[in-house]
Structures are given as C-alpha cells and as structure tokens.
Amino acid sequence: MNVFRQEFKMNFKTALLWILVLCTLGLIFMSFLPLVQKDMKTFLKLMDNFPPALKAVMGIVTGTFSTPLGYYSFAFAFVTLCGAIQAMNLGVGIVSKETRDKTADFLLTKPISRTGILSAKISASIVLLAMTAIVYSVIMGFIIRSFSSGDIDIEKYLLVSVTLLFSQVIFYSIGLLVSVAARKIKAVLPVSLSIVFFFYALSAFAVTSESDKLRFLTPFQYFKPVYIIANGSYETAYLVTGIGIVIVSVLASYVWFCKKDVHSV
C-alpha cells in the first residue's frame, strides 16, 4: 500500500497536467466547429447539382462531420495521441526510474515481494489513467453540449470517450514491458515518444480500408470512432487483440521483473 501511495503521489501532478492538456485540446478543436459547419453547408448546397446516388454517398461523409459528435470523433484522434503519450510515459517511467534514480536497492530491500511492488505500481498507474479518462470525459461532455444546438447521444459519446482509457491501458502495458525488459533507460521521453509516434504514423497509413491487416499493428486503429458511432459497439476482433496485448505484456512484465538482475549502482 505504501508503494501504491508513493507512486500515486509522485505522478498525480503530471496526471492533472495531462487532463488539462487533453481538455484544452478538445476545447480548441470544438471551438472551430461553427466554422467547419459553415463550410459544410456551402458544399452541401453545391452538391444539389450532382446525381442523387453520388449525393447520398457524400452526404453520409459530410453528415458525419457536420454533427458535433462526428466532428468530435475527428478531433478525438489527437486526444488519443496525447493520452497515449501520457500512458507510455507512465509505463516506461514507473519501473525504470528506480534504477535511474538509484533507489532500486532501497526499494528491493523492503519486506515486499517483487510481485507486490509491480502490482502496486501497476494499480497506481491504472487508477491515475482511469482518473484522467473519467475527468476528461465528463468535462469534454459539457464542452460538446455547449457547442451543439440539440441534444447529443450521451451513450455514443461515452462509448467513444471511454476508448481513451482502453488505448491508454494498451500503450501503458507496452511501455511497462519495454521498461522491464530494458537493462537501463537513461531518459523516458525519447523512448516513449519514439514508440508512440511510430504507431501514430503507422496508423495514418492504415486508414484506407475497413478490414485492413495493418490496423492490427497499431493500437491507434483498434477503436475507430466512426464505426462506434455508426454501430454503437466496438469491433470485436480489435477489442480482443487489445485485451490480448495487455494480458501478454503485463504477464511478461511480471515474469521478467521477478527474474531481473537489478543493478544497485
């Protein structure tokens, strides 16, 4: 419990800062909604001259972007990116910092097993990530409400927003595995940012088709807001892959950490 409390305290301020970043980001994007909607209306008027079949196809696409929720799902990609950075920083940092700050021997000589240490660290992180996602979702919900004229579909909004936490947990577990596997990580940011941005760039390439093998390679593509809003559910295959990644990396982290030779100097 002490380890849990210590980790929570140490990372609490950073988490608050990230909540601020995520909400500001969402607010900035939502504040452009009126401008985008205006552009959209001009275009819809222009489309009157086109054949009805084409109009129907384009109408679905433009329709998504002109509703607050549809536009939010576009902005949500950037929120997820920032959330992933937060989670990855936490994951890469939380174990490796003991070696970096030379506190590993202090911690490991305490009457607590390595499994206990790792469990405390993981649960502290999960609580922080969950706190981030919940506070963000609540604040963002109010922001969206204030920008939309009518009601928004709360259930679908929550379905989309809660994927922030899912993505974060996936990235967290990957970061945790990396930090446990590495002998020593000199600095957290270069490692975590490289991994996150690599996945992000990869996800940009994986958007052309729905059933794309490439999508499995990047957690940014596991929860597509467009699909969630259209169907009101998640894509099972990707949800299962995500859970699989989390379970495998957390288990591997436990095994590795318990056997690891931790250098005290």
Next chain:
Amino acid sequence: MNIYMRELKAHWKSLLIWCIGMFFLIMAGMGKYSAGAAAGDNSMNQLMKEMPQSLQNLFGVGVFDLTIAVEFFAILYMYILFMAAIHAAMLGSGIISKEERDKTAEFLLVKPVSRRQIMTAKLLAALTLLAVFFLATYASAYGILSYYSKGAAFASDLMKLMASFAAIQLLFLSVGAFFAGIFKNPKRSVAAATSVMMVMYLLAVIADIVEKLDFLKYLSFFKYYDAKDILKRGYSPVYPVISVIVIAALIFCAYHFYQRRDMKI
C-alpha cells in the same frame, strides 16, 4: 574531434533503429498503393475538386491523384515529416543536455575545450546523424517508389519533397539545441522541444481544416513545407527565407546561452 566521434558512437544504434523504422513506415504506407485501382469515375473527381479546401484537406483528397505513385507518396509525406521532426527535435535537445542528465557535465567541462567547441562538435555530430537519416529515407523512398511507379517519372518530385525533409530536420534540430542551450533541467529541454513540435503539428492540422485561420501556417514549420504547395499549388520562396532566419537565430541563441549558463551538476 574526440567529442564528435564519441557522439557518433553513442548514437549510431538508435539511428539504426530510426532508419529501419522509417523504411518500414514507407513500405507499409506504399503497400496501400495500387495503380489505377483508386481511379473513380470522372464525376467523382470533379466533385472532389469542387469541395471547399478545408474539406479537401479533411479527407486528404482533391489535390493529389492517388493513381500516381509519387502523389500517393505525397499524402504519406506529412507523417514522414512528422517522424523526421520528432527525431531531429529529440536529437538536438538530447545531444547537448545529456551531459547533465548522465552527470558527465563536470567531466566534459574540465577538459581543455571551450564550451563553444563542445557545442560545435556536438552540433556537427548531430548534423552527420541527420544526414545519415536523410540518406536512408531518401534511398528507401527512391527504391520503394521506383518499384511502384513502374517507369513513371518521380525523381524530381521526390527531390523537392526530400529537400523539405532536410529543411524540417534542420529547423527542429535548432529548436532542440535552443532549448538545451537555455534550460538547465535536461528533462525539461527535451519536453519543451517535443511540445513545440506537437503544437506545430496541431496548428498545421487546424490551419488545414479551418480556412479562416490560414495565417496559422506561419506559426507551424510543417506548413512551411506542405506537400500540396510544393508539388501542386506553387511554392512560395518566403518559407525557405523564414526558415534560414529562424535556424540562424535559434542556433545563435543556443551558443549564446549555453556559454553563459550554470550547469546542473
């Protein structure tokens, strides 16, 4: 010379990983390209052209002909720039601030070399690393494009894009060096450099979707080298001029402040 060699040796492994990552990214991205398949009927192309510019940017269509390999590449190009930027920003800030992070600053500064010489050697090493990354990217893009373009000319377009790639690398390297020059805390300088990069990326996205906020493009290095402008809309020489001034100012400040500040020991 010793410092230069030392830095190259310290960085070659991570450089290798970056080069492999870049090759993989370009390959995965271009794997989506299939000549002729994306060609819709004419009315669709016509409709795309009539879209408001913000919408075109939103969907990433309209400007580029996706049936031509090099124009398909131009769509991926934004993310390739993004990777170059993150690499250069972290390298520029890390290569200077890591002495303080690893507590080797004292050791280095008592050697019979001036701070100016240290800075010069480190920046030259960084430039060498950037050059290798540049060549690796160029070679990967060239090889993969020549496979996909099947004889169609692409060399001059690719050269234009890669020239901007180099400019982005230099810009973000100097941003990194600037922050490492002024901030005492090594963690903060890396975080500041990467935050600048993230903010600029978001500004580029916002400038893309909201036509009214077009002036934002002057605040984002990514918009200085927009593939749409370079290949299609005509390129303004204003941007390279701004870039040179910005790089010179940042590097000057990096030298200036690094020579005067206290080291964190």
